[in-house]
Amino acid sequence: MLFLERWHPYDSATLEVTELFSKAILLQMFVYGDLTVIGLYGETIEVPCNNGAAKPEDLIFTKWKYKMDDGTSGDLLVKQAHKEKAQIQAMDGYKDRVTIAANSSLMIQGGSLVDQRTFTCMVVYGSNLDEHPVDVLVHTAFGLICYVVFCLFQLGVCTAADANPAAVIMWSKNGKLLVADGKTIIITPSVKMDPSTGLSTTTSGLQYTAVKSDVGAKFTCTAKHSLETQVSAPETFIIHYPTEKLSLQVLAKAPIREGDNVTLKCNADGNPPPTSFYFSIKGQKVTVKDSDTFTLTAVTRNSTGDYKCSLVDDDKMEASEKVVVSYLDLSLSPTGKVLKMVRDTLLVKMEQDASGDAKVSWTKDNRKLDEMPRFDNVTYADAGFYVCEVSVAGIKRSQSFQLVVEGTPVIKKMTEHHSEDGRHKVLTCEAEGVPRPSVQWSVNGTNEENSYINGKATHKITVVPTGNLTITCIATNKLGNHFMTSVFAGALFDMLFLFVGAQDDSSDQALLIVFIVVGLIIAAALVGLFYWLYIMKSRRGTWKTGEKEAGTSEESKKLEECKAKV
Template sequence: MESPSAASRCRRRLPLPPVLLLRLGWLFSALCLRPGHGLHTVNTVYGDTIILPCHLEIPNDLMFGKWKYEIANKPSEFIAFRSATKKNVQYDDVPEYKDRINLSENYTLSINNARISDEKKFVCMLVTEENVFEQPTIVKVFKQPSQPEIVSRAEFLETEQIKMLGQCVAKDGYPQGSLIWFKNGVVMQPVDGTVIIYEQTNVDKASGLYTLVSSLEYKATKDDTDVQFTCTVTYFGPAGQETIRSEPVVFDIHYPTERVKIEVISQKNTIKEGDNITLKCSGNGNPPPQEFLFYIPGEPEPIRTSSLYALIDVRRNASGEYRCSLTDESLMDSIIITVHYLDLSLIPNGEVVKQIGEALPVSCTISSSRNATISWLKDNARLRSIPSFSSLQYQDAGNYICETTLQEVEGLKKRQILTLIVQGKPQIKMSKRTSTDGSYKTVACHVEGFPKPAVQWTSTGGVINKAKETKYINGKFTSKVRIAPEENVTLTCIAENQLERTVNSLNVSAISIPDSEDLEEKTDDNRENVSDQAKLIVGIVVGLLLAALVAGVAYWVCMKKSKEVSGEHEKEAAQNIQNLPRSASKHVDKDLGNIEENKKLEENNHKSEA
């Protein structure tokens, strides 16, 4: 384009009439132009409408306006014309812009559906009779590429081996952008033998849009497990440089097994006899090995199987070292398994029948995988010591339990039971007692024996059926009868069980005849009153202590009066001795009679025991 001075010189060389000048102006407008206000640029998004203002002040003597575009090394191409006087618009026959352009009254040019080919210099021309004014505008077209995507991805990556990870593709962008690879957000730079990046650019001939392809070859490590790989496309848009990131991709990293581990799968911390256990063998490689060799104690050859091996109903001989290895036996691991056990032996056990007075040695021994303690129970009550029977008594009978527990092993507990039965022939002792009012006598038959003896009473007059029995405890009980004989009688107690029949008799005097029974009765009554007298004595002592607190104040008064009272008591005691009743002598005679009768009772007891 020529300078203003050149344009003036051009016009001076053409001294032509105005009409001719107008016609020639169209012809030489490309060479002899009047400049505008500078170069303008319009940024447009691909597919949008391009708006190109003229940017020239419309002169009053304007004849018409035109738009053209210029391409380097090619002649200019006019595309639109608008007359200022006739108000009509004409569009040049340019196939590229057919039905796409519009020229407004203010000479603004609009181009629909922006294309890459629209990226040119467009010139607005305003023509008067004397001048031609021009204003160029550069059109820039931008097209955002698609979100980059990692395609042709590897199924897995392997350590120590470089492998094609995938391709990052961003399609249909303009102008040409660039692709960048990232690992966990860090830019990946080419590294010999580890990171190799190939880049490729494809241009669509019809649209002029770019498709970018970046291929990544990568040698992975175990640390790349769960690592996220991404790529970005950086491009220029109307607002400047922008970036779009791909979706992250995680690859399965394959690496060889470096360590083998064997473990016991069990819901319990310890193993006891009868449990089922499962051995698990695993390797730390990826993918993990699927087959292993299990070395089982007592098995001559290893067992080839999957990662699990089950042991059912284990016994104590299953304790030992268990191993597993890879099938090539290159890596191996071992574990010690202890199968806990607990044995208990009670001698004797079950039901044991012994005779009273016999000895019974008892032993309870244990055998276990760990230390265990023994405890004893009798009839569900815990014993403080081990039972020992040098001379069995009826109270020794019962259910004895010997039990032991391994506290460290859940559910490992053993017990055995000894049911001890102590038998004995019936043993009888008889006694009698007269009631307080002397109206009847009670004769008791004290019986020992097991099984419990059946007791029968007889007298001179026949069988007595009104006997009462106490509770049968520890092989002993008492059978009692109450009688009021009018004459002397003989009572017989018969005790019988499966072992023997025992008989004992006792002579009982009539109620009306005083005899030694009264002495015995009183003696028994005196024994019964011992406790009452003891209670009375305690009460008196407590009363005296309380009275002493009060008496201390008037002690000197009491001492004076005590002498007078003492004299009176002595006289009264002497008078009481003289007035003793003659019945006292009778009681002495009666006591002597009872002594003779007790001698006879003792002789009868000795005979029954013999």
């Protein structure tokens, strides 16, 4: 069985009465042909003559009288048709309270319950006399006073004070009318009249047996009267009931990471809620008084597990919740600055330990890599800044290393080509090496150009062709040096290039001329060789031992030279 408690009165014992009618307006109704007028307590009551009908043209006078408490008739006033003022005839309490209006209505000032009687308007006109009785009722507005009492039996008391007729009080829960059943709902009404004023005060008491579902229910009392209806402000009750269910709440920002503080909150559905709890922390029971929370500080991965809370007076009623602490360890080898010589081997090793499936990513100089880098034979292109990032459940770890690749200079090639005007040679020397190698030539040149990209140095100079050139390029850095020598084309080819460069024909025509000239030179050389071989063969065929050929002295001399060569 549930119960209610504590005294909780309304903000004001008396509610302000709402004015529903203008002071100058009367409520009227007909009952079996007689006119009944309802006047307001304390206000001027207007009693109409002949239900407000127009006065006869031959009116002589109008007279108002009333029925006294002993049943006899008493005069109030007389108004002659040709006179402006009425003659007051009353000698009792009405002497100073009654007047007559222009429409012959009787005006009674300061209406009270003593005015609840019959008033008669007598109209004399021509040779006729008519009487028009009017019954007057006096009603009062009321002050609604609801005392809501929280106790074992009495739930509330509602009072409608100083009303006429007496107000009727009803009780409601969540807008639904409560009906007394004599058991769980008991309503006790009472009405008391003030003998001095004749006004009535209605009081209604409510006894209510609450259940758990009444938590938050709004109770009101309503006072009904012929003039108005007033409803009290709603009240919700504090209902006590025992705890039936516990729940454990983990108060921490997800995901929980190592080093975070985690608060456990034990929620009980009883009212009032318990003030002390047991918290089971990794199998150890801890008592917490005057609080429903327990805080785990700087949790670690070992803090992962099931936690429980229970009632101190009933440890069998408990609630549990799992706490999962996320963690991530990352180990990368090597780290920092790593110096390697070109063609060396570098082993990269990454290990990670995480509370879940970890996501691994690699970047080189902020560009994403598809996989972990491998360096079986380090090249200059491998140099860069490498970052390994691992993430799991809101945790990120990253480590990095800077790979620097060095090597002695190696000249890869030497080339030449003619300048755009065809009058100079441009010599190019390409060398690889870290640190950046310096390049020197065995000849002097002009218009030097230098570049160094990804360990590759390129050096260009412009020279004037002076025949066959044997040129050496030397590349040097702090680790050593390297040189390369090359022989470049002589004057004949230079003249050809000069000739071609002076033409205005297309490049195809210039190339054709070069091929023709070279072909002619080769053909002439072959003809000379064949001719020489032919002479040598013919001479050998005519030689005779110990004999001397006839011929000129010049021919003999040439023959001796040929023999000497043979």
